[in-house]
Amino acid sequence: MASSKTQKPAVARFADHEVITPPHKLGRVVARATADDDPVARAEAALAQLSSQFTDWMNDECEQLDRARERVREAGMGVQPREALFRVAHDIKGQAVTLGFPLVAEVAGGLCRLIEETRDPRRIPLRLIDQHVDAVRAIIREHARPHAHAVADKLMLSLRAVSEEFLRHEGKDAPVPIASPPLAPK
């Protein structure tokens, strides 16, 4: 845990900068490992245990996205509703892969990209936002069904094409290419 002892950093001064070597307080936590010690495997096992809750979590996130979309519908794409929608979409983009929904991450990432890269976000058609939010809902809802992944993949690619077209139309001569989606877990 953090030490309350005060140690001064060593400072070397040069013409236009200083190099400061702070006391390395964390050196105290380095120890020799034993052969059977595998903290990463332990953490992965703990995460696997937690995974029984992941679908519920994804549904919670989806509800929040829906609420943020409703707020945009009511108040328009002003700064606050837009930032709230972006934050939820960005959270989903960041955690959906961990929760086992990689295509949801792609769609949410597409919505983030639309909001971030449109010069005037108020020009984003509400219908396009709706399509992203509805796609997230549908992919989560149909997740367990056979062939759901193939349908979700097509949906994601269609949304991406429409968004690219919109961004191009909005003045982006050479839209930033989007990296290929990660492979979905089997």
Place this chain on the structure above:
Amino acid sequence: MPPAGASAIVMIRIDFNRLRFLVIDDNAHMRRILRTLLHSFGTREVYEAEDGAAGLEAFTHIIPDIVITDWVMPIFDGLELTQMIRQPGANANPYVPIIMLTGYSDKRRVIAARDAGVTEFLAKPISAKALYHRIMNIVVNPRPFIRTSTYFGPDRRRNVNLNYVGVERRKGGKADIIKQQALFDKVKSSA
């Protein structure tokens, strides 16, 4: 003693139960995932805050050993939080290691985080292995801090490239390349 000619392989670990973490993320599920991973590594002390302002407040009171922060958060974001922490004299530990854990992964963002003073950048989706490696790097490969008129934070030059032929932007002679001995090297040399 290893046999002559054989190099000793030293396995090291981190004594996580002696580390205090502060996790700042507006998403409760991500905080839960991080807490689970850190507890599994062996940490007992994991403190949480749900936005940049609460994070700064908690940082001041808890004095964590390592901060893990999200980027996109309400009130002020992880980048602004990092800049506030990296204010010499303004708080108890401006040198605290900061891991930026974020859904952003493009180069422009990574550079912005680096220039704000982030120690390690970790793009989501998170994995136990990636998080462990970032923490291990912080503990065994500490970097000195650099203060210029426009920057205060960990040395942004992670490696000294002896073949570099461009303009030397830092002024002050040879001595300004200071390599701090990594703990890993110390452990190896004492084996």
